[in-house]
Amino acid sequence: MDRRRFLARAAVAAAAGIAGPFAGVACAGDKGGAVRVQGYGPLRPVRDKRDGEVRLHLPDGFAYRSFNEAGSAFPDGSTVPGRHDGMAAFAGPRDTAYLVRNHEVGGPVGAFGDKDKAYDPMAGGGTVTLQVTRRGEVLKAAPSLNGTMLNCSGGPMPWKAWVSCEETVNGPDVGDDHSGGDNSKLTRRHGYIFEVPVTGAATARPIRSAGRFAHESAAFDPGSGALYLTEDCFSFPSGFYRYLPPEHPLKAGRLLDGGKLQMLAVKGSPREDLSAGQRHGASYATAWVDIDEPDPRFTGRPSNDEAVQAVGRQGRAKGAAIFSRLEGAIHHQGTVYFVSTQGGATAPGDTAPSGFGKGRGQVWAYETWSGRLRLVYESPRSTVLDLPDNVTASPRGTLVLCEDGDGDNFLRGLTRHGELFDFCRMEPVAGDPGAEFAGSTFGPGGHTLYVNVQSTHGMSFAIWGPWQRGAF
Template sequence: MERRSFLTRSAAVTGAALVAGPFQGLVAHADSGGARRGPGFGALRPVPDGTDGVVRLQLPKGFTYRSFGVAGETMSDGVPTPGRHDGMAAFPGRHGGTVLVRNHEVPGISPAFGNTADAYDASCGGGTTTLTLDRRGRLVDHRVSLNGTVMNCSGGPMPWGAWVTCEESVDGPEVVSPFPGQDNTKLTRKHGYLFEVPLDRKAKREPIRNAGRFQHEAAAFDPVSGAVFLTEDNFVAPCGFYRYLPPVHPMKAGRLLDGGKLQMLAVRGKPNAALQLGHERGTTYDVDWVDIPNPDPSFAPGTSWFVASAAVSSQGLAAGAAMFSRLEGATYCNGTVYFCSTQGGATAPGDELPPVPYPRFGEGRGQVWAYDVRRKRLRLVYESPHSQVLDLPDNIACSPSGTLILCEDGDGDNYLRGVTTSGALYDLAKLVVGAGDDDAEFAGATFSADGETMFVNMQALVGRTFAIRGPWDRC
């Protein structure tokens, strides 16, 4: 079942922004004429795709794009390109080129793409593909790099030359799925893990079990401490913000080792702080970290998915950890980890989420938090006043100049939003979708090493990857 089947939303317009943190002076608010924003790059306009001339994006003047890596197209290894393009990272390639590692968030029970003999679990259709582009941005190679995983949502780039991909799932043969028609007894392995995908070869398909078995979303690496910060996207229960401390610093080991310690963020002096609620401008917390005694739980056959999905976070909550709503994208930038709480924040009158037949944790339109790694301090960067200003931020990236790029995952029009260092929220791109493809969204924004190209995915019925060129030095 699609996530949006769980997240039907209304879109009325009232409220006021609550902002704080590194972007001092940020004031994005709404009035009777709609949201007022900073100038950004100017008005958006339809721009044809440089590959085939079809208009798929609206962009500011001076920006162009082309698409590639389309779902269904045959890759260099003879395998059809899988769908549900999601999280992604760009790495420097040879001779000025670029290497992209891209997630495919395929849920449920389906045959693994590629060689099923190599798959982690032959009954799962998620994984990653690796794309090699030359210095002119032309796709020269495209192949399977990890298969047999499930719901590969986001992840994070690692500076030793690898992508860590995250399974947004706790499926396993012992867990009863809540989704109609999904028989988890067909699975051969437990899921809900991190997997490392090297740039120069296929992944070993070895999960990092001590980094937790939960609804993983994103990973952000701190090169000083060696910690990997992790987000959790559980739409029915409180979510945690975690850090995984490997047994050996990954920069020394040359990879992410299993056997480390998993911890969950707690607000100092405020056990089980309800951070999913609305907050005042300038909200800042000092934090501590509590240990997760059993990061890789197994369950008795027939265990409910709702029980399994909260097995790790409940350990942290018992020790006083803080509560968030649907933590999704995360990125590391100059000593700070920025991350999105997709349904966090206060609910504006008239912008409430409709009733649903399951527990729901979080009723807002999104928050952006910043964790200062050295000071151990958490700060609210931005909170959406209503869906017309910012609607459910998902993936997040940091531009070469430090601007945050937010990928929306709302039910209406979906945008890339920019938040500048001078404090302006603006529209950077709008997705143009065809009839019958209303669930299309942006995902996986990432910048080339030279900062001249933003790569971003369109997760849609026919997913594809965009390379957007423009004056990014002004972003």
């Protein structure tokens, strides 16, 4: 056991915990209680079934295969882009799965795939749809949305679609972002969400009423028909949103434009700063404020920093709550769980990350039926949980957290009983110290966990093994 994992286990046992299950009422971080840490056992290096290389460390009994790496070819001869990110799995024929996967490619680098079908032929992001077996063998692969930009995460929809989110407001009407790309080369405005059907190509029509901001994830509530959206502003406050379409999507069969965008606020406490460290048992009654101009049109080509805050400032002017870097979100049994990557307090001895927010991560739960917001977990220090990003739920309700930390990156499980455990560790990617886990999603029946490593040399993985032995 290396020093990082030893410290992580010791810190969890001594300083972190959650009381009660997630089901029904989400629970709040208990920094003073003890918690029993259970998992699938110690991690060991495991060779990739594809080529024998060690890329992941897993518990005994688990195996994996990597597939569809950046730079490989689609059947049409075009090239798989890099920066594999958010992803969802849908049931396919004959015990296979359809995967719809984002690619977080920025800059005016040109669209992959067929440029005639691109939303913006100069933008290099989008989605790829694959049909794969439980063991990661690729049967089909093709671009399904192209010409979008910085497609970070999104969310699966029950009418067999994926909503892909652009984490940017780039466009010819906005100043260049900090990556150094030339926005004047772009032909369309970006910062929207797009619906991608599981089979077939997307229409590449943005849902403009759902806002033009740095979208991250989308979580659909089938009861109300609302789509909950997270925002990841690296250097500025972020908000938690919901989009109310003009017709229930389960009735319409798709997500319609023309609805209302709202932002979450804490009742009786305008502009409540939830990015800071939270008290034990933190829980808030909430309300929603309307965004009057969800799709702002800019004149005079404002700076990117100004443009990325245009929607959020409207909500905060009406009292909306402040979060730090909201990233992954998932709907599970009437509750939307979402991650604040840099939320919380800076622990003694830790270094505060750059950007807005000085903690090492929070997990929040919004109860759609009660309107109650509760803290599920707050990282006590980086050796326990380091900048969680994407999140999904296992068939048994355990949350799977993808880390985006400074050192070793893990897939960690957060059980319904408050146990945090290590499930998978990434072998460092040569030449890319910023590589991170992204897009975790369980396939049909829960037999396989599909996940991506986001990197310039990114790829996808299928992981299988004795799930019944632990919390997943």
